[in-house]
Amino acid sequence: MKFDPVGQFLQMLSVERNAARLTLDAYGRDLADVCETLGVDAPGLLRLGEADIAKYFETLEARGLASSSLLRRRSAIRQFYRFCLSENLIEADPSRKTAAARKGRSLPKILSRAEIEALIRAADGPALKEQSVSANKKPAHQAIRLECLIEMAYASGMRISELVGLRLDAVARDPAYLIVKGKGGVERLVPLNLSARAAIKAYLDIRPHFLPRGDKANPHLFASRGKEGHLTRRRVGQLLDEAALNAGIDPARVSPHVLRHAFATHLLEGGADLRVVQTLLGHADISTTQIYTHVAGERLREVVESHHPLAKRAHEAH
Template sequence: MRAAAAIETFLEMMSAERGAARNTLESYRRDLEDAAAFSAAAGEQLTDAANATVRAYLDDISARGFAATSQARRLSALRQFFRFLYTENLRGDDPTSTLDAPKKERALPKIMSEADVEKLLGRAELETNDPQASGASPMQALRLHALLEILYATGLRVSELVGLPVAVARQDSRFLMVRGKGSKDRMVPLSTKARDAMNRYLAARDAQPNLADNSWLFPAVSETGFLARQVFARELKGLAARAGLKTSAISPHVLRHAFASHLLQNGADLRAVQQLLGHSDIATTQIYTHVMEERLHRLVTEHHPLAD
């Protein structure tokens, strides 16, 4: 069967048997027709393409500058196409069976410098003493300062932070017991500044009679009963703007990354950071190894007697 006819038959199967959407079918058509053109230039019908031809095609689209995600999508289309040919006895083997998908480059996490974090926290503290500087109420200023100090001191996920029970804050103030993903509990230490900010906020919260029976540390009128993540993120960006920082580069998650990266930059062990972040797998924490590599390189260049 010639390539064009085989592609049409494959697309009909994808539509009739698997209910593939129109956009999906068009994407398959473009990918397979591009592969067929490459195969034809190499003197083969796509339906008869050898493993080496398919591999050469993948090398070609890589050389053309296709992203790893696009390369993986095209390989997926070819896998399904050749699997279809094999299942329908239109060829006796699958030339893609031994091919590995292109490895996607893992994006490095966005982080803030220590100086920018200090500027942000300093502005938050200033606004607790002068709420008019932000236009917020004294309670809101104290809440935002507490949220930021706790987040940077612990590296909590934003969902863990806004959903802290008030009972946790009334226990040993040196630590917080946090319930993370999979209902797993972990203990995270609090810095002196975070404890002070939390206690100042807690005193203001306790002075509100309507919150006496509320079980959340950061209560709000919401479906959950506590502060929404989106509200916190919006308040954080507003604070960043008032601190003279680039708002597009700042979010609660970026502060969590900053917590981990700054710990590693200052000599913390990767396993300890894994535990503090609540990662079940060390591989998740290894996105920060570039920080350790930079620190080790600096250590060698600064202290090795043969370094330039």
């Protein structure tokens, strides 16, 4: 059998890091592209030098690949050669000096605490309980559900797929934490604050409104009459757009993932440890979490420049 270092690398990611199938497929394609571009087979990757890897990234930039694609290629190559080095397949890492273009990398969109509060107020279910339904207002049960979704997303940092996929039994007995199965089937604990728990209680009272006809045994927390049996990610995005408009926020700045960004950034702004945030988000690599330190740092810089007396004095001098 032909020696295949790429296959061994992907097997390691699958077995030891429980990487998702989509990640394994993407990394496999990335490394296959290196082979094709540089004219080598998989074992030939072990004979490449720093100049070869640099040349490869030059060709990628010439292709006009998106910054996100360049970053993933860099991650695949760096991780592959680190694996080869740890297995004594190579004596030096030819990718260690390679810096894929980062200039196009954009920081995550986030919302301020005040904007999050405005979103929640815009979907304030309890305030609608005593109000009649009109052409301009959602039924109270829909507003209560949306408030619960926003509260839970912001309190936990869950991915939207994790949130809409929650089972009803996950919130039995009013838990302070949920056990969530994330990417690669890895389980983690995510927190629920008192506000989110109160929103869940209010939602559970009206949940029967969303049950498919004759399906009282529906196992999903956010049950729906759609074919999937639960609320879809797309529908949550549409509901958030409506809430954003009601809150006076540009809908382009709001999405389910933005609530996750806000969760992470606001934790770091409050002094949370980066490793803790990594665990709460379910990131396998801390470099993925580190992007939020840049966001938090930029926001803190803006606060200092806006409110610090010396900074204000310097601004006035100009």
